[in-house]
Structure formats: C-alpha cells, structure tokens
Amino acid sequence: MILTVTPNAALDVTYEVDAWERGGSHRVRTVRQRAGGKGLNVARIAAALGCDVTATGLLGGVVGELIRDDLEQAGLTHDFAAVSGTSRRTLTVVETGSGEATVLNEAGPHVRPDEWSAFLERFDTLAASAAVVVLSGSLPPGVPEDAYAELARRVTGQVVLDADGMTLTKGVQGRPDVVKPNAEELRRATVAAVAEPVAGAGEAKGGRPMLAEVVGRAEALRVAGAGNVLVSLGADGMLAVTGEGVQWAAPPEAVVGNPTGAGDAAVAATARALTLGLPWDELLRDAVALSAAAVAAPLAGDFDPDLYVRLLPEIVIEGLSCPS
Amino acid sequence: MILTVTPNAALDVTYEVDAWERGGSHRVRTVRQRAGGKGLNVARIAAALGCDVTATGLLGGVVGELIRDDLEQAGLTHDFAAVSGTSRRTLTVVETGSGEATVLNEAGPHVRPDEWSAFLERFDTLAASAAVVVLSGSLPPGVPEDAYAELARRVTGQVVLDADGMTLTKGVQGRPDVVKPNAEELRRATVAAVAEPVAGAGEAKGGRPMLAEVVGRAEALRVAGAGNVLVSLGADGMLAVTGEGVQWAAPPEAVVGNPTGAGDAAVAATARALTLGLPWDELLRDAVALSAAAVAAPLAGDFDPDLYVRLLPEIVIEGLSCPS
Incomplete structure (x- = not known):
C-alpha cells in the first residue's frame, strides 16, 4: 500500500474571470472546486494507475468536510485526523482570454500539539502496513518544521519526500529514500551547502544549462540525508542522482498546458516504481512520461492517459556519469 | 418591523496579500469572512440603530450554512428560505501596502421555480407584519428579472428598492416608495429615457457637476414607477427627488475609507426614517451622516457611531427647486 500524507490538505477553488483588473470588480464566470494539496494529487494519480493508496493528513472545519466529501466522491481511500481549525482553500484565478493563472494560498489551520500527537498515532498505524510513504507539500501553522523528519523516522517502508524550504531542509534529516525537488526548491534547500556558480561556469553543452550545478546540489542533498x-x-x-550514478531523461516533445501537478505526477510514478521494485531507469522513464501527461491535463491531480501511454516508450534515458 | 430581502446573500471573504502580481503565487496573510450581500448590510446597520429588523432571502449549501451561523453570532433575526444550490461567496483581495482592493463576485446558486415560489409564500407571511420592506442587491440565476416588482406589489407597507441594471429597471414597475440608486446606477436605469447631455451642458455652478442631469434622470425614474x-x-x-421637490445634502467633511456599504447605510437610514414617519429633510440628513460614518468603518455593514453622531447636526439641507 502507498500511504500519502497531506498535512495541509486544501480545497482547490478555481475562478474563471474575463480579465483581471487590479482594483476592479469582477464577475466570476465559473467556480470549480476539488480536494487538493500535493499529497492528494499524488494519491489521485497513483490510484488512477491502479495502485492501492490510502490518503492521510489533517482536516478540519467546513472546508475539511468539503475535502472529505470530494475524496468520497472520487472513490479515494482516506483516513484523516481531525483538527479544530479550518482547512485551507487555495484560489486560482484564471483569465478566460489569456489563460493567465494567478494563485492565492491560505496558510491553513493552526494545529495544536495534542492534535499533532493524535495524528502521529494514526500515522503509525497506517504506516505499519505501507510499502511506501509519500510526504508531500507544506505544513500547516503549529506543526513542527521537522515534521517530515519525524514521520520518516517512524516508517519501516520506503519514504518519498516532496517539500520546499525549511520543511525540505529539515525533512531530509529523517533520511527519506527519495527526495523530489524541482531545480528552484533544490537550490533553496542547498543554498548554504553549495556556492552560487559564476555565471556561465555551470553550463554544460547541448542545451542543458546548469546541469553540473544541479548534480552538485543533488549530491549535497544526499550528503544531508536524502537517499x-x-x-x-x-x-x-x-x-536522477542516486547510488547508481546520474541519469537524465526528457520528454521527446514539448507539452503545453498546466504545469501545476506535474511534480505530483512524478512523485506518484516514483511511489509506484518503489512498490514494484523497478530500477532507476524505468522509474525515471515512467516519471517523465507521467509528468508530461499531467501537464496536458487541465487540473492538478489528473493526467492525459493517452499521452502517457504514447510517450512512455519514447523516453530515452541518458547516463551522465559513472556511479560514485 | 423592517424586513430586508437579500435574494443573493453572500459569504464575504477578504484576503489580505502583500502585493498582487498577475500570474504569481500569493500567500494569503489573513482571511476574514462574514455574512454579506446588500440586504444583510442594511439589516446589520438598522439593527445597530435599534430597529426591529428581520432578514430574509434565499440560502443554500455549505456557504448558506456559514452565512446562517454568522447571522446567529451577530444576533440578527433571520428567516431565510432554503435552496438546493450553494450560496455565493464574494472575495475581496486587499493589498497590504497600497490598500488596493480587488473584488471577485460569484454569481450565486441557480434557483428553481418551485424554490422561488416557496420563498414568495414565506415572504408574504413576513411582509404582512413589516412596516417597511427593503429589496436590495442582485438576483441569483433563475430568479425572474422582475422579481423586485413582484415582491413590491405583494407588500402593504412601504418599499425601498436598491438594485442595478435590469433588476432596477424592472423593479421600479412594482412602484416602490423609495428607490436609492447611485449616479451610475441611475444613468444605466434611465439610459433610454434621458438623452446623454452635451458635455458641460448639465454642469451647475458650485462644484455640482451634472446635478441638473441627475435630477432629470431621477424624475424619469419616478415617471417609470419610483415614488x-x-x-x-x-x-x-x-x-432627494420626491413629491416635495428636490433636496440635496452633503457631509461637512470628506471621509476617507471604504465606500462599499455606504449605500447600504443610506438605505438603512431611509428604512428607519420611513418607519418613524420622518420628513424628507430629516431622512436625508440621517442618510448622509450614516453613509459617511459607514465609509469610516472598514467593513460593509458597519459604521463609526462616534462620527455618525458628530456629523448628524452638521449636515445642511439645501432645497434646489420648488415642488413640481
């Protein structure tokens, strides 16, 4: 079983407006809303791939109820702990003409220490039967910054961590098996460990700017605890910067669409590959194809299954160095 | 008793963000929410002035529950009809530095004909014991455009109408006793009846541009049905353009603040004056003072009581013409 943890689950609300005018008054043309937060996107995608998935985390208030209702409707297995605060909403304002999307993220409920302790107990029970535990996204106020390290240490299965900032930096101290930052998150997490490169110095040939720098930062994250x-x-x-070396894969074509949720698709592919014991090249191929297919789907947590199946055999893995 | 009707009641949500960046991702610093919609603002203010007020209209879904909870907490007497759709939210995004406010209005629930009929029955019962009925704000989808005319015709007491566009144009056909547009709403409602003035032609002396035009348009609205x-x-x-002529009043000083809700304060003052049988000059004085005091309060539906009491004796009424 894959257990996804979403401490700061959200109701993702999307407003469509004609065009944004600062200081103006806008008619909202359409309102869509569904359960979100990175862990729930991962759960949705992994379930769509046929994995046995359970979603956990913290939910509270009226918004928490709406999230729970949406998970029910989606047929996702879930087991969330209740908190007294109200779960957050995120709002994406999409302009009809340009497609420009602007995001407003609420912080989330304030979680009391006893509520966090109650969650830890529930987590232990769930994690005991999980082959892979996915720790994803931001922490709500009140949850300790090292929460993901604490959770990772309690797990006997494998752990995938997808976080940002101090949540990531402290999280890697729990020695997760796989960490999946994007380049910017990686840079932030290793800003103390790796000096900023002189402009141009880190650029490799063949249209892969800064690849050397990215590898260096990934190695620094491994030194800090990431497997x-x-x-x-x-x-x-x-x-992929792993114990077996450095491998790189890119989609064979540019996919236009909504990049939100592409990272969650990669995490879902990773979690599935870990449960199946797939080698890194297969994991990487799957993650790249599924990410690209997620970009083609309008909502985070969805992917275009036809594109996924079409891209999968076309992804070429390139080894960039020998195992260290 | 004053009965306020809010067919499209809202949960008014306010997000505070550092600065709006189109296409960016924003952290919401604070979230505030409370029951709103013009009729509920009127009810709140009239109740604060000591009036006996009942708020009615349509509520539905989870958002409707939150609105009802907030009315309970505010101690407002309410008797809303339930609809199967979900009541709307309005979102105001306020930028911390500049104070710039941008508004996003959801349309509201789709109201079925049988739901509207059920509301009419409830309305009849409530209106039977109301001295003044206030009809305020937009109509949710599905409610007939002439809804305010229909409601006004069912009332034996006096009716105050505050609406915009076709809702106002059709509403005046129900012969409400008082209609309270702002200049722009008045212009839209009388665009067919009164020709646009040649630039400068309607400007009166003494810093009252277009006053002659406004009076002409108000007279046109009276011809159309407004008492x-x-x-x-x-x-x-x-x-005030009434059967007793034209009177004008302005606050003695400029008040800086949030103009949203100033019109609702004027309507609340009007409804109270009608219940007390006050003459037009006293009504006007009260409405101007209360409007200015509402601008000084940050939230629509509130007013600054000290400013209200201080301004009240300073408002001078000016008669602009003899009764026609």
Whole structure:
C-alpha cells in the first residue's frame, strides 16, 4: 500500500474571470472546486494507475468536510485526523482570454500539539502496513518544521519526500529514500551547502544549462540525508542522482498546458516504481512520461492517459556519469 | 418591523496579500469572512440603530450554512428560505501596502421555480407584519428579472428598492416608495429615457457637476414607477427627488475609507426614517451622516457611531427647486 500524507490538505477553488483588473470588480464566470494539496494529487494519480493508496493528513472545519466529501466522491481511500481549525482553500484565478493563472494560498489551520500527537498515532498505524510513504507539500501553522523528519523516522517502508524550504531542509534529516525537488526548491534547500556558480561556469553543452550545478546540489542533498534525489526540470525532464550514478531523461516533445501537478505526477510514478521494485531507469522513464501527461491535463491531480501511454516508450534515458 | 430581502446573500471573504502580481503565487496573510450581500448590510446597520429588523432571502449549501451561523453570532433575526444550490461567496483581495482592493463576485446558486415560489409564500407571511420592506442587491440565476416588482406589489407597507441594471429597471414597475440608486446606477436605469447631455451642458455652478442631469434622470425614474428617488453621490452627499421637490445634502467633511456599504447605510437610514414617519429633510440628513460614518468603518455593514453622531447636526439641507 502507498500511504500519502497531506498535512495541509486544501480545497482547490478555481475562478474563471474575463480579465483581471487590479482594483476592479469582477464577475466570476465559473467556480470549480476539488480536494487538493500535493499529497492528494499524488494519491489521485497513483490510484488512477491502479495502485492501492490510502490518503492521510489533517482536516478540519467546513472546508475539511468539503475535502472529505470530494475524496468520497472520487472513490479515494482516506483516513484523516481531525483538527479544530479550518482547512485551507487555495484560489486560482484564471483569465478566460489569456489563460493567465494567478494563485492565492491560505496558510491553513493552526494545529495544536495534542492534535499533532493524535495524528502521529494514526500515522503509525497506517504506516505499519505501507510499502511506501509519500510526504508531500507544506505544513500547516503549529506543526513542527521537522515534521517530515519525524514521520520518516517512524516508517519501516520506503519514504518519498516532496517539500520546499525549511520543511525540505529539515525533512531530509529523517533520511527519506527519495527526495523530489524541482531545480528552484533544490537550490533553496542547498543554498548554504553549495556556492552560487559564476555565471556561465555551470553550463554544460547541448542545451542543458546548469546541469553540473544541479548534480552538485543533488549530491549535497544526499550528503544531508536524502537517499536518492530526483530533480524535476520542467520541459527539460528529470534528473536522477542516486547510488547508481546520474541519469537524465526528457520528454521527446514539448507539452503545453498546466504545469501545476506535474511534480505530483512524478512523485506518484516514483511511489509506484518503489512498490514494484523497478530500477532507476524505468522509474525515471515512467516519471517523465507521467509528468508530461499531467501537464496536458487541465487540473492538478489528473493526467492525459493517452499521452502517457504514447510517450512512455519514447523516453530515452541518458547516463551522465559513472556511479560514485 | 423592517424586513430586508437579500435574494443573493453572500459569504464575504477578504484576503489580505502583500502585493498582487498577475500570474504569481500569493500567500494569503489573513482571511476574514462574514455574512454579506446588500440586504444583510442594511439589516446589520438598522439593527445597530435599534430597529426591529428581520432578514430574509434565499440560502443554500455549505456557504448558506456559514452565512446562517454568522447571522446567529451577530444576533440578527433571520428567516431565510432554503435552496438546493450553494450560496455565493464574494472575495475581496486587499493589498497590504497600497490598500488596493480587488473584488471577485460569484454569481450565486441557480434557483428553481418551485424554490422561488416557496420563498414568495414565506415572504408574504413576513411582509404582512413589516412596516417597511427593503429589496436590495442582485438576483441569483433563475430568479425572474422582475422579481423586485413582484415582491413590491405583494407588500402593504412601504418599499425601498436598491438594485442595478435590469433588476432596477424592472423593479421600479412594482412602484416602490423609495428607490436609492447611485449616479451610475441611475444613468444605466434611465439610459433610454434621458438623452446623454452635451458635455458641460448639465454642469451647475458650485462644484455640482451634472446635478441638473441627475435630477432629470431621477424624475424619469419616478415617471417609470419610483415614488421617490434618493441618489447617492459619494463624497457629494445625496439628492432627494420626491413629491416635495428636490433636496440635496452633503457631509461637512470628506471621509476617507471604504465606500462599499455606504449605500447600504443610506438605505438603512431611509428604512428607519420611513418607519418613524420622518420628513424628507430629516431622512436625508440621517442618510448622509450614516453613509459617511459607514465609509469610516472598514467593513460593509458597519459604521463609526462616534462620527455618525458628530456629523448628524452638521449636515445642511439645501432645497434646489420648488415642488413640481
């Protein structure tokens, strides 16, 4: 079983407006909303791939109820702990003409220490039967910054961590098996460990700017505790820095769409590959194809299954160095 | 008793963000929410002035529950009909530095004909014991455009109408006793009846541009069915075009703040004056003072009581013409 943890689950609300005018008054043309937060996107995608998935985390208030209702409707197995605060909403304002999307993220409920302790107990029970535990996204206020390290240490199965900032930096101290930052998250997490390169110095040939720098930062994250590092590079695909060396894969074509949720698709592919014991090259191929297929789907947590199946055999893995 | 009707009640949500960046991702610093919609603002203010007020209208779904909870907490008497759709939210995004406010309005629930009929029955019962009925704000989808005319015709007491566009144009056919547009709403409602003035032709002396035009349009609205017309003019105060002639009053000083809800304060003052049988000059004085005091309060539906009491004796009424 894959257990996804979403401490700061959200109701993702999307407003469509004609065009944004600062200081103006806008009619909202359409309102869509569904359960979100990175862990729930991972759960949705992994379930769509046929995995046995359980989603856990913290939910509270009216918004928490709406999230729970949506998970029920989606047929996702879930087991969330209740908190007294109200779960957050995220709002994406999409402009009809340009497609420009602007995001507003609420912080989330304030979680009391006793509520966090109650969650830890529930987590232990769930994690005991999980082959892979996925720790994803931001922490709500009140949850300790090292929460992901604490959770990772309690797990006997494998752990995938996808976080940002201090949540990532402290999280790797729990020695997760795989960490999946994007290039910017990786840079932030290793800013103290790796000096900023002189402009141009880190650029490799063949249209892979800064690849050397990314590898260096990924190695630094491994030194800090990450077992293996998958760096998502947007249209440039994904880099795996593992005990077996450095591998890189990119989609064979540029996919236009909504990049939100592409990282979650990569994490879902990773979690599935870990449960199946797939080698890194197969994991990487799957993650790149699924990410690209997620970009083609309008909502985070969805992917285009036809594109996924079509891209999968076309992804070429390139080894960039020998195992260290 | 004053009965306020809010067919499209809202949960007014306010997000505070550092600065809006189109296409960016924003952290919401604070989230505030409370029951709103013009009729509920009127009810809140009239109740604060000591009036016996009941709020009615349509509520549905989870958002409807939150609105009802907030009315309970505010101690407002309410008797809303339930609809199967979900009541709307309005979102105001306020930028911390500049104070710039941008508004996003959801349309509201789709109301079925049988739901509207059920509301009409409830309305009849409530209106039977109301001295003044206030009809305020937009109509949710599915409610007939002439809804306010229909409601006004069912009332034996006096009716105050505050609406915009076709809702106002059709509403005046129900012969409400007082209609309170602002200058722009008045212009839209009378665009067919009164020709646009040649630039400069309608300007009166003494810093009252277009006053002659406003009076002409208000008279046109009376011809269309409005018994009396109060035109709110922002910092320029308010114009009363009634069977007793034209009167004008402005606040003695400019008030800086949030103009949203100033019109609702004027309507609340009007409803109270009608229940007390006050003459037009006293009504006008009260409406202008309360509007200015509402601008000084950060939230629509609130007013600054000290400012209200201080301004009240300073408002001077000016008669602009003899009764026609």
